[in-house]
Amino acid sequence: MLFLRATSLLSLFLSAIAPAYADTCSEVRDNTDIQVSSPLQLAYTAEQTEYWSASCIALKPSCIIFPRSAAEVAAVFRVLNTNNEKFAVKSGGHSPNNYYASVDGGPLISTQYLDHVLLDPTTGIIDVGPGNRLDGIAKKLQGTGWTFVGGRIGNTGVGGLILGGGLSYMSAQYGWSASSAISYEVVLANGTIVTTSATSHPDLFTALKGGGNNFGVVTNYKLQAHPQADVYGGNLVFLRTPSLDAALLRAVRDFTEHNTDNKAAIIVTAERTNVDLIDSWILFLFYDGPESAVPPGTFANFTSLKPLTNTLRTQTYADLMAGSNWVVLKGFQVQIGTETVPLPGAADAQDLLIDGIHAHWRNVSGTTLAVPGIVASIAYQPFPKRIAQAARERGADLIDVDADADRVIIELNYAFLLPIDYDKMEGKMRETYGGIRERVVAWQAEGKLPDVFLPVFMNYGFYRQDYWGRLKQASRELAREVAERVDPAGLFRDRTGGWKP
Known part of the structure; x- marks a missing residue:
């Protein structure tokens, strides 16, 4: 009798744990030739560290699957259809939003070998x-x-x-x-x-x-x-002053509206940290051609402000791309958010862009400077009508921005060291982009800004932002x-x- 009871209990136990062995990792490992790497294996460890945010690294997939063809990806999905496991698919792992390209306790499908x-x-x-x-x-x-x-x-x-x-x-x-x-x-x-x-x-x-x-x-x-042949590009670095804030933001506004050379592009970023209280501006300038092809005055509103560092040079596009990776802060928790704003008129730039949006960012980011390792940044990226026109000329997309106004896409970043600060910094991120949005909506209601379509740009969106709600119906x-x-x-x-x- 005791033996029968023990046998029954063992049967119940085995039936309870059986689904754990019928998971995607086991099924793919046992029934296909697709590479599957488990925790503690080198391939797993190496791939799991390839995220921009340490918060994504901290999520631990049950295994990492490395398909080498569309057929192998399809085979993995046929297995996923037999269970209810959470999963993720990873390209570069640059999204810092947890669970977007990362997963905890389910299989991660890495596309690293689909690198043709x-x-x-x-x-x-x-x-x-x-x-x-x-x-x-x-x-x-x-x-x-x-x-x-x-x-x-x-x-x-x-x-x-x-x-x-x-x-x-x-x-x-x-x-x-x-x-x-x-x-x-x-x-x-x-x-x-x-x-x-x-x-x-x-x-x-x-x-x-x-x-x-x-x-x-x-x-x-x-x-x-x-x-494409060689390009001209690099960085300008400035130490921040209030007068420089105003000069650079006016230059962003003027470039967005008045630049007519589609080969020229800029990103203007303010950054502050609690390391020696560094407070700086870092600019990214680009021209699709060598320095000799850049029309005089194209970047003069920026270069004339006498940067501390100027790395602009003619180089290959590959060198430019490789030289940009210093911005990725390994080992940091990273949060990213965004807003899209209409370009203010020249007469309103001081009140709206400088004393409004940028002052708001400085106020909120200033309250984060005691957070260990904090790096707070705001990047102003021109979104002139021409970008919308060029996109529309090449076919439909879900973003579907009208070429009816010049805009600026704002990218917000908070990077910090400790996981314990994640929830606190989430609140700061929401306060930052939420405050920008509130100001823009109020200014539109007052007629200070045009009432135009302002989508959330997905590549920079924080997971709390309503991406779909901000698209057209x-x-x-x-x-x-x-x-x-x-x-x-x-x-x-x-x-x-x-x-x-």
Whole structure:
């Protein structure tokens, strides 16, 4: 009798733990040739450290799966359809939002081996895998005379960049990074592989340009590259003074409205830390051509302010991308947020941009300076009408910005050392972007700013921001319809992170 009871208890115990052995990691490891790495294995440890935020590194997937083809990605998803595990798919791991490309306790699908870059040197069409980072693509294309419309930091993963839209130094010429997409190879939630373009599954094609990770895993991006030789670019660094604040922000305003050379681009960033109370401005200047091709005066409003450091030089695009990676702070908790604001008129720039938005950022960031390791920054990125025009010329996307006004995309960053400060700094991030949004809405109501469409730019969005609510209704409806059609069971909706339509 005791033996029967013990046997029954053992049977119950084994049945209870059996699902743990029928998980995705075990199924893929035991029944396919796909590489699966477990905790404590070198490949797992190395890949898990490749995030921009230490908060994502702290999340521990049950295993990391390394597919090498669309067919292998499809095989993984057929297994995922047999269970209810949380999962994540990772390109570069640059999103600091927890669970967007990271997971705790479920499988992580790393695309690092999908790192092909195949160029047709005659047409400039390239096939790019999501395992590439931007500096890697630039290096592979160096010397070909072609380049891609990538982002500004070399360590950025191509997958997250393009699916979020992608703002580039070359956006005034060619639109979003996603605007250069010709087609996508996509593994859908049920393991089906499809190719989508403007003529094949066109709604899915549009949804993948600004729709994030809601529709499938893109295993190949076919992109139109563009001719390029050497470029001119680098950084200007200044120590902050109140008068410099005003001069630089007026220069941002004037550049956004009056620059007519689509080859020129800028990012103007204020940064402060509690290390020796460093308070500085760091500018990124870019011209799509050598220094000799830059029209006189293009950057004069910035260079004339006598920076402490000036690294501007003619260089290859690959060198520029590789030289930008110093901005990635390894070992820090990172939070990123954003707002899009209409460009104030010249007469209003002092009150709205300088005494309004920038003063608000300084007030909030000033309350964080006792946080260990804090690095607080705000980046002003011109979003002139021309970017919207260039994007529209190249086809539909979910962002769907009208070319009716000049705007500025603001990027907000808080980096800090200790996980214990995460919730506190989340509050500060929400206070920062929320205060900017409140001011803009009030100024629009007062007629001080034009009442124009102001989306949240996905690539810089904080997870608390209402990405979908800030898009146009037609974009939201298209995304929902496509998601329901290609993922009716809601695998991407319910089991991985990201903004959900």
